[in-house]
Amino acid sequence: MTTPFYVSPQQVLADRAEYARKGIARGRSIVVWQTDTGILFVAENPMPTLHKVSEIYDRIAFAAVGRYNEFEALRVAGVRRADLTGYAYSREDVNARALAGVYSQTLGQIFTHELKPMEVELLVAEVGSPESDGSDDRLYRVTFDGQISDEGDVVTMGGAADELLEKVKDHFSPGMGDREALRTAVQAMADQMGNPLGVKTLEVARLDRSDPGRAFSRMGHDELAEMLGGDEIEPVAQAEEKDSEA
Amino acid sequence: MTDTGGLGDATRWGLGSSFVAHLRATNPEVLDRRFAAPLAEDLGPHATTILALRYESGIVMAGDRRATMGMAIESRNIQKVFRADAHAAVAIAGAAGPAVEMVRLFQVELEHYEKIEGRSLSLTGKANRLAEMIRQNMPAAMQGFGVIPLFAGYDVLHATGRIFKYDMTGGRYEEGDFHATGSGGRDARSFIKGRWSEGLTEDAAVSIGLEALFEAADEDAATGGPDVVRGIYPNVAVVDPDGFRPVDDATIRSIFESAVEGLRERYGGEVR
Numbered sequence: 001m002t003t004p005f006y007v008s009p010q011q012v013l014a015d016r017a018e019y020a021r022k023g024i025a026r027g028r029s030i031v032v033w034q035t036d037t038g039i040l041f042v043a044e045n046p047m048p049t050l051h052k053v054s055e056i057y058d059r060i061a062f063a064a065v066g067r068y069n070e071f072e073a074l075r076v077a078g079v080r081r082a083d084l085t086g087y088a089y090s091r092e093d094v095n096a097r098a099l100a101g102v103y104s105q106t107l108g109q110i111f112t113h114e115l116k117p118m119e120v121e122l123l124v125a126e127v128g129s130p131e132s133d134g135s136d137d138r139l140y141r142v143t144f145d146g147q148i149s150d151e152g153d154v155v156t157m158g159g160a161a162d163e164l165l166e167k168v169k170d171h172f173s174p175g176m177g178d179r180e181a182l183r184t185a186v187q188a189m190a191d192q193m194g195n196p197l198g199v200k201t202l203e204v205a206r207l208d209r210s211d212p213g214r215a216f217s218r219m220g221h222d223e224l225a226e227m228l229g230g231d232e233i234e235p236v237a238q239a240e241e242k243d244s245e246a
Numbered sequence: 247m248t249d250t251g252g253l254g255d256a257t258r259w260g261l262g263s264s265f266v267a268h269l270r271a272t273n274p275e276v277l278d279r280r281f282a283a284p285l286a287e288d289l290g291p292h293a294t295t296i297l298a299l300r301y302e303s304g305i306v307m308a309g310d311r312r313a314t315m316g317m318a319i320e321s322r323n324i325q326k327v328f329r330a331d332a333h334a335a336v337a338i339a340g341a342a343g344p345a346v347e348m349v350r351l352f353q354v355e356l357e358h359y360e361k362i363e364g365r366s367l368s369l370t371g372k373a374n375r376l377a378e379m380i381r382q383n384m385p386a387a388m389q390g391f392g393v394i395p396l397f398a399g400y401d402v403l404h405a406t407g408r409i410f411k412y413d414m415t416g417g418r419y420e421e422g423d424f425h426a427t428g429s430g431g432r433d434a435r436s437f438i439k440g441r442w443s444e445g446l447t448e449d450a451a452v453s454i455g456l457e458a459l460f461e462a463a464d465e466d467a468a469t470g471g472p473d474v475v476r477g478i479y480p481n482v483a484v485v486d487p488d489g490f491r492p493v494d495d496a497t498i499r500s501i502f503e504s505a506v507e508g509l510r511e512r513y514g515g516e517v518r
Contacts, residue, residue, distance in 0.1 A: 051364065054361070076362055079361045080265075080268055080358075083265055083357070083361075084268075084269070084276075087350070087354045
């Protein structure tokens with residue numbers, strides 16, 4: 001009989017965390033802003049039908065980075081949970097905090113009990129009522145190990161999220177318009193990547209606070225091009241090079 | 247995945263986008279609709295005449311506002327016409343309690359599919375989901391709590407308005423031009439039959455619907471006519487390429503008032 005290797009719990013969890021972090025860091029980024037009209041989601045995503053940002057309920061949306069198959073299962077489970085709550089109780093009883101709590105429990109369970117943690121990071125966002133001024137908007141971040149945090153006005157997730165946050169947070173001001181927020185986010189993401197970003201590589205959606213019903217909507221190509229002021233935004237370095245060539 | 251902490255097993259196969267299938271698998275108590283009463287008439291209010299007709303750019307759906315319980319008027323302002331989703335409407339006749347609940351479940355079913363799949367069900371798909379719900383209601387229908395809805399909407403794929411009627415067993419039949427059901431359904435139907443033609447305008451279709459309800463209320467005790475004293479008028483909704491839109495009370499009142507002249511000519515004068 002052989003004695004199994006002893007591996008300390010600290011080591012096991014540290015290994016799992018590192019595995020999950022690496023998986024998530026490989027993915028593309030998302031920037032989520034609170035604007036004057038609601039919440040704006042800007043994701044780098046060249047696949048037009050495999051969404052990273054989706055509707056959960058009337059005033060709640062879901063954004064995720066990491067492995068698509070994993071966060072897609074969590075999204076579906078979230079829609080089921082929200083629809084069940086809304087049908088069994090009432091539509092007003094569905095809220096982001098409860099949903100983020102269940103996501104946190106689920107991811108925490110999987111992180112400690114399963115061999116492989118989920119390589120995902122989630123954001124559950126909710127806009128307040130049409131009469132509210134934005135102070136009731138909520139952004140909950142849930143990480144792969146089940147940690148939950150109530151975030152402020154700007155959230156970045158995915159590959160190099162911290163650097164991206166550094167780039168965008170100086171430009172943030174409360175009550176910023178959608179157009180300015182969108183351009184700032186896309187510029188920062190393009191700079192970060194060193195690639196141009198535009199209508200074909202972006203997924204943009206929003207929760208519109210003034211909409212009394214289902215507040216979630218996706219921004220189509222035409223509207224996106226109009227908001228960006230063109231089909232693409234180039235990274236600053238490349239734009240400068242072009243200027244000096246000319 | 248083991249315990250998912252209340253999120254349910256997200257990886258289960260089957261009719262994955264159906265909210266009803268999900269409820270049946272995980273929370274059957276929410277769907278429980280068993281009744282053990284033989285005399286349904288005395289137990290709950292019944293809702294009556296509903297109709298739908300196709301016009302040039304979609305459909306018009308209308309319903310009176312009366313619910314009866316035996317010989318008594320249980321409600322003067324019940325709502326029988328509902329938004330099913332962005333491009334469809336549903337109206338109810340039969341036992342009011344189970345019918346209103348069925349509409350609520352149907353609305354969630356359509357929205358749930360839309361969110362999970364990222365696109366709406368086809369109009370035929372929606373009609374089929376409603377048929378299944380009526381089929382599930384069969385045991386209650388046998389005890390007198392039958393629900394007979396009318397479903398209509400704008401078919402975005404085929405660019406036309408379409409109307410579906412049902413029977414108590416969940417049978418689903420498409421009607422080409424118009425249909426009316428409920429206790430005053432026959433009267434409403436024969437009125438529409440004489441006036442319907444291809445390519446009606448929205449205004450014409452709405453006023454035919456309102457007059458048909460007036461005729462039904464004239465013949466059927468369980469159908470309520472316009473209540474001028476309280477200002478209660480039928481519920482009317484339009485579904486066209488731009489989607490579902492309820493017709494507001496003020497418009498309905500003015501259409502009704504302009505129809506009154508014609509009605510007076512037809513029925514007015516001294517009582518003979």
